[in-house]
Amino acid sequence: MTDDSPRAHHDLGGVPRFMCEAVDIEPHELTDFDREVDAIRQLVSARGLMTVDEMRRGIEAIPEAEYHRLGYYQRWIRSIAATLLRRGVIDEAELRDALARA
Amino acid sequence: MIAPGTHVRVRDDWPEARGPCHIRTPHYLRGHTGVVLRHLGDFPNPEDLAFRRPPAVLPLYHVRFAQTEIWGEGGDELLVEVFGPWLEVEKTA
């Protein structure tokens, strides 16, 4: 099997690029950032404002280099923001203002 | 409904090449043959849910594949959840 199929970049099963990469099996403590993003994901879903499939779609839409550079929950927060924008739960001006204050 | 023990082929289809989509059938299975272990239940299609389309409710199967069938080597097996529309029943030889 070669890697010339038009697979999406998140679709990692058997991908040659990673076959010789060691797995980091050490425990990594979650940060406060990680925990809060995880909680917001659950709460936004519970409010009916995002399905798990929309969140995955948002993660998969992150360009490949970014996808691998960003941490797990960093991908999540970007996808949550993208989903809430797309659904009109929040708008661009609000986000821009809140980012300026952040 | 596809009965347990049925030989199936995963459709050699690549929606990724046609535009935005959300696919839960891993690329490495496409075009390969396996055996249905059992029907796991019926679930709304994630390919629809991801785009907020009204979801079709689809049968989900647990399908067993030999590693040699997928990778051309290896003596172990893979067991993967695959939605019905991705499976074609193989004509038994």
Add this chain to the structure above:
Amino acid sequence: MKNLLESPPDKLLTALRDILAAKSIVSPAEIAERIALTDAASPAQGARMVARAWTDPDYRALMLHDGAKAAEAAGIPMRGMPPLGVLADTPDLHHLVVCTLCSCYPRAVLGYPPFWFKSAAYRARAVRDPRGLLAEWGTVLPSHMKLTVVDSTADYRWMVLPLRPAGTEGFTEAQLAALVREGDMIGVTLPIASA
């Protein structure tokens, strides 16, 4: 809009937290409460299920038939959680769980997924070179033992019911539960009596 999403992730979090609070969608108190609830799920829960299955054949049967019901019977909240499938190891068959597409993990019974489970190397290698992958943990399966790799692609979450290790005869359920580690229930390690 693209540029906004490319803001530093911690700023994005702060901004979203503020907007969601201002719109009364999610309050900081609700976030704190949710974090506490999520932190409460841990591999100890799954370990209790495993230990009970090792000592109670009826419970084992329930667990293999409907993992979510078995989890509830062990006092683990499963409402709103995906169905839980349980894969029973035998002396001739070992199971290993992966999610090659994202990081689907049986969180209800094991808690947050560990770092390695989410890594590109684990996701890529598990389906193609599983025995080489297991060697990273020092896990070596006898060559006669079959290995089934379960790629968690859709609506189920999967956990492994490992074999009860030798040398645990006479152990109480609590002693058995104390032996079972996170990796044992995903299949990267095997429970050992001296753990």
